[in-house]
Amino acid sequence: MGSLPLDALQPLDPDTFAADSSAVIDFLAGYYRDVDKYPVRAADLEPGRLRKLLPEAAPEFGEPAERILDDVRRDVLPGLTHWQSPSFFAYFPMNASAAGFAGEMLSVGLNVVPFMWVASPAAVELEAVVVDWMARLVGLPDRFLFSGSGGGGGGGGVLQGSTCEAVVCTLAAARDRALGRIGHEGIVKLVVYASDQTHATFQKGARLVGIPPANFRVVPTAAASGYALTGAAVRAAVEGDVARGLVPLYLCATMGTTGIGAVDPVRELGEVARRHGMWLHVDAAYAGAAAICPEYQGYLDGAELADSVSMNPHKWFLTNMDCCCLWVASPAALTAALSTDPEYLKNAGGGKPQAAGAAGAIDYKDWQISLSRRFRAMKLWFVLRRYGAAGMRAYIRRHVAMAEWFERAMSADERFEVVAKRRFSLVCFRLRCGGDVMNRELLAAVNASGRAFMTHFVVDGKFVIRLAVGGAMTEMRHVRDAWELVQRTAEQLLQRRV
Amino acid sequence: MGSLPLDALQPLDPDTFAADSSAVIDFLAGYYRDVDKYPVRAADLEPGRLRKLLPEAAPEFGEPAERILDDVRRDVLPGLTHWQSPSFFAYFPMNASAAGFAGEMLSVGLNVVPFMWVASPAAVELEAVVVDWMARLVGLPDRFLFSGSGGGGGGGGVLQGSTCEAVVCTLAAARDRALGRIGHEGIVKLVVYASDQTHATFQKGARLVGIPPANFRVVPTAAASGYALTGAAVRAAVEGDVARGLVPLYLCATMGTTGIGAVDPVRELGEVARRHGMWLHVDAAYAGAAAICPEYQGYLDGAELADSVSMNPHKWFLTNMDCCCLWVASPAALTAALSTDPEYLKNAGGGKPQAAGAAGAIDYKDWQISLSRRFRAMKLWFVLRRYGAAGMRAYIRRHVAMAEWFERAMSADERFEVVAKRRFSLVCFRLRCGGDVMNRELLAAVNASGRAFMTHFVVDGKFVIRLAVGGAMTEMRHVRDAWELVQRTAEQLLQRRV
Structure with a gap:
């Protein structure tokens, strides 16, 4: 584990790997033992503290893992806000677990890139299976599953990094479907709807895909409805826009808002969305985890009227960062907006089977923003296997x-x-x-x-x-x-x- | 490590954590010992194979880690394409290392979320330091550094997940700067430029941010220029568009194209971009790693004329997936397009210091697509420390x-x-x-x-x-x-x- 001579850099030598990794495991086990002794929020709030402690440039020669871990202990830990502290009650939880960690280690260690089916078939298929498992656990209708109770569900899911990515991808799908109808210059007419409680990433996502900021409607909520959107309020906003010649595009409903945990009525909003041809997304980033308990599944009543649903196992489902489930009813709408087919990825050298469109042979690069991607399914699968639904x-x-x-x-x-x-x-x-x-x-x-x-x-x-x-x-x-x-x-x- | 009784789920119990994690380390060390015995590309190319092996639903009760690892060995490994095989020569490398793994374990285990400075000051500052280290290593001009040789460099970097994210963020920055001048309806006039060798994610990114597909110019290259863009060809395309009343927005140059490793002449293109007020991005995803060797730094000559540069340590720099460095000359242009400031993030409960804008106190959520983010700096820092520049x-x-x-x-x-x-x-x-x-x-x-x-x-x-x-x-x-x-x-x- 000492410093490494230049001519012998063996970056994946199994013995060095095991020794360095074991040192990190000991470090982390000790951290979990002591984490409640640290101030939860970083104690030292002096900007630039760490920069002053570190050299201006990377070291010229390699160092032993222990020395680096000593520096983490001395220089980095005191400057962290400890999200895994048992007394961390801020934002929403981002909880970790031994199983989430083990699954992530497998994913990071195997370091395969399941961006196309042929590039790692089992990694792609495990993802398709595990998003179906999650969809069943939270009680989503079959239309969001690859494999519904009576065969193919028609929809499907993908693991992304964050709700914002999920929102950007579904906004792009809705946008391109609309622009296909009205032409690209119609982009300035597209309007999106959310409440004054909806997460700010929705507004950011809408702006990213080119919706004019002036076409972002913030529908007010009130104590009387528990700070939830009402069908009537959304309808009024939509009808006003239609009367002005604008085109309603996308409505974002939330199960468990960030501010106070409000829940928008999915069925009521779904009916308004259907009537006006809008894409309905249900953002259940935090509270979706609760829907694995039957007593909370009522909050997703009407989900069959939605076009997409997302929830983040990395928040309240023991899955270390990052992992966001996005389910869509129409994978074709998503891939129409996000697919690419450059020569260097065609057939991957003749290896891709004829049955490319068949169940399981998914090219997930066409379901997300990026081309490359991590094997996140391993992590969520490990959590579900290790702890079980119960x-x-x-x-x-x-x-x-x-x-x-x-x-x-x-x-x-x-x-x-x-x-x-x-x-x-x-x-x-x-x-x-x-x-x-x-x-x-x-x-x-x-x-x-x-x-x-x-x-x-x-x-x-x-x-x-x-x-x-x-x-x-x-x-x-x-x-x-x-x-x-x-x-x-x-x-x-x-x-x-x- | 056995299955867990319901009332005693202790997801971060240090002993269970250490035992489960050690089992995974043993598994991975064994995998590295044997990886060259597996067929490099997945041997079993029958879509749906894994789905048939797995149950329809998540298990009701938890299982021991060993049983899950046995299933990974039996069901998953034979269906993987082994990116870490020494005989994997496909696509571009996505290489892993003991140091990348150790750093990622620390990041995953600490599981902090450095989306705002106060949410994990040391994680944010380590990121700012390590992107400066990388910028110096690849010989970037001071304008891309937080801390230049003569003090503040004026620019800065961020670690993202992929080149596509970097491209989307910088395209959004360029777009919003232009739309601020010509109004949002001008979005249909914006034109972006790349070569027929440029990575397909650029076209996807341009489409994502609302550039009309018809305004994506693919400038042809030829053997004579080594399949590189030439200033003359770009100038001709730009002048044609200007004559038609269109607005040149963004030019993507590549150091090391995916198809054949071509290199676009940065200085020559930078001069064209300057003349027409275009954003110039240099995508050095793969070959940027080589620029740590002085003999390759000439390929980045003229980078002081660029607005942004990106390279992926997760490709050829021993940093396990995912890690993409994005450097910008004007952080303000980036954050103008990507910032949000909702109430629940304001001052984080009174904890944010006055000197929020000071060096180091960066809110990285405003430098990327998503709000949440992983502590990727730990991984890159570990690689640089463990192996050294030499x-x-x-x-x-x-x-x-x-x-x-x-x-x-x-x-x-x-x-x-x-x-x-x-x-x-x-x-x-x-x-x-x-x-x-x-x-x-x-x-x-x-x-x-x-x-x-x-x-x-x-x-x-x-x-x-x-x-x-x-x-x-x-x-x-x-x-x-x-x-x-x-x-x-x-x-x-x-x-x-x-």
């Missing part, structure tokens, strides 16, 4: 129960109010008095303590604090500690005020 | 020397011709007689043998076979074996013909 359901329910406990504790303390209904593992709350200023101070003090990390949102003009439960190591005691920390910090702020 | 140069030169040997052997055999000049580690050749039919047969037979995997291209209407050297385990004997295999197979075909 294990994953128990895991999701445990997090929901912890969030419920936090919500109850908060509701019983008259100094606080819970803002918006909790549906999954996200609780939004604020101090009743002191206004936004004191609530901002509360959050800043909680985060500065290093004992927990939460983020915020603004609902109806009010600053609210978000606590999202979902860490792989988060247990009841961490949620209880977080509640005590919030209480104690609030007390100090309120006393100071008196 | 080690990497020796490694690149060894591959070039092997390709040179193959080219010489081929040139000495009058039955073959080497097509197009070899510049890096890619050799293109064909049988002189028998036409495309026999060359296709030759490639098919070589690949069917399982002893090597190559792909093809078409130059000037002729089918040529590509041999790209670059595997981490590829040694002289594998290249010699490949040559003997090609010779032996050709002999059989030629004899049959007589």
Whole structure:
């Protein structure tokens, strides 16, 4: 494991590989043992700290793995925000697991590139199988499966890196279908719809594919509908645009918005989308994981009216970054917008079978933005095999129960109010008095303590604090500690005020 | 490591993590020991084979890691095309290494999300440092560095997943800069330029960002210029478009084309691009790795006239998938097209320092398509530290020397011709007689043998076979074996013909 002489660089020598990798495993096992001792949010918030510690240029000669790991421990760890800390409650979880890690190691170690079927048949087929497994687990209709209950489902899925990629690909599919009808100059007439709760990546994605920013409709939501879109509001917006000669293109519904976990009514929106020939996408990035439990599948009622659905196993499904499932009802619409067929990929030297279009022989490069891609299926497959559907359901329910406990504790303390209904593992709350200023101070003090990390949102003009439960190591005691920390910090702020 | 009871799912229990991970390390070390025993291209080319072996639905209960690994060995490995085989000469290399793997494990295990500075300061800063290191290694001008030799370089870099992402982001930046001037309806007037050798992902990227397919100019190249773009040809195309009232937007130059490894003259093209206000991107996906050796840096002469440059350490730089360096001269142009600022990310709960714009405090979400992102810097940093610049140069030169040997052997055999000049580690050749039919047969037979995997291209209407050297385990004997295999197979075909 020492430094390597130049003439003997053997980058995949099995013994060096095993020795270096074992050192990393020990490092990470130690990290998991100690992770709750680190301040959750990076303690050192001085920009440029790490740059000052590192040389201006890469080293000329190689170094042993241990020396690099020592530097990671000394220089890098203190500057990280620890997403795997059991007291990380910020944003949405991005949880890791031994199984997600093992699957990713296999994928990274095999380092095959399943961009075309022939370039790694089994990797492509495992992906097609595992997206079908996930579709069944979350209760999607057969139309999103390669292999439906009565044979071919007609649709299919792909593993991408993020919801934004999924949105860009489906927007491009919808756009090209529309432009095929009205001509490319019609691009300035295309309108997309979302709510004021929809994730910002949707707006970014729409802009990326050339939709004019002026044609991005933000439909307002209100407390009365639980901050969900209503069919009536979308219909009104669409009809106004149609009357002005514009072309409704795409509607994004969300199961579990980022701000407060709101759920848009899929069936109601699907009917509006159908009537106006719009593509309906359901973004279930975070809360889609909960739909593996029957008690949450009602939120996807009406999904048969959607054109595409996405959810991120890398958020709340124990699958290390990155992994986003995108299912489409019409693979042909997707590949029409995304396929390329250059000479150097044709038939891969005569090896591609005649039955290229047959079930399984998918060229996933035509289902995504990039040509190259990682073997993500191995990771999701490993998680599903290692923990099983029952294990994953128990895991999701445990997090929901912890969030419920936090919500109850908060509701019983008259100094606080819970803002918006909790549906999954996200609780939004604020101090009743002191206004936004004191609530901002509360959050800043909680985060500065290093004992927990939460983020915020603004609902109806009010600053609210978000606590999202979902860490792989988060247990009841961490949620209880977080509640005590919030209480104690609030007390100090309120006393100071008196 | 057995199956897990439901109430005790401890997904990051350090002991289970270490045990499962060690089993995977053993599996992979064994795989590297045996990889040259597998047929390089998947032996079993029956679509749907794996699907038939797997159940229709995910298992209800978890299983031990060993059982899953047994299934990988039995069901998955025989269906893979082995990109890490020392006899994989297809496409371009996607090479792996112990260091790339170790760095990726750290990234996957820490599982932090450096999408904003506060969300993982040290991960963001390591990325900014390591892209500067790479820029210096390949000899880029200071304008692409965060930290130039005389202080701030004014530019900067980011690690993305693929060249296609880099192209989409820079196209969006160029497009929005132009539309700011001419209005969004002008999108139908924007024209992009590439050669008939440019990678197909450029056309796909241009289409993704809304450039009309009719405005994609494919400038022809010829043997006389080594299949490179010429300033004159680009100028003629641009002037024709300007005369028709169109707006030249973006020119893509390539260092090392996919088909035959051609190199476009950056300075000459940069001058044309400047004159017409076009964005110039230099795609050095594969051959950029060679530019760490001074003898190849001349190919990037004129890079100070470019707006962006990209290269993929995941191709020929021992960095496991995925890792693409994108450098831009004007980060502001990039972030103007890609930034979002939703409430739930503002200040991350009051934690973001005032000096947010200062060196190091970068919000990388505004430099790429997606919001979320992986800690790719750890991987590239580990490779550079573990092997050093000198080690990497020796490694690149060894591959070039092997390709040179193959080219010489081929040139000495009058039955073959080497097509197009070899510049890096890619050799293109064909049988002189028998036409495309026999060359296709030759490639098919070589690949069917399982002893090597190559792909093809078409130059000037002729089918040529590509041999790209670059595997981490590829040694002289594998290249010699490949040559003997090609010779032996050709002999059989030629004899049959007589």
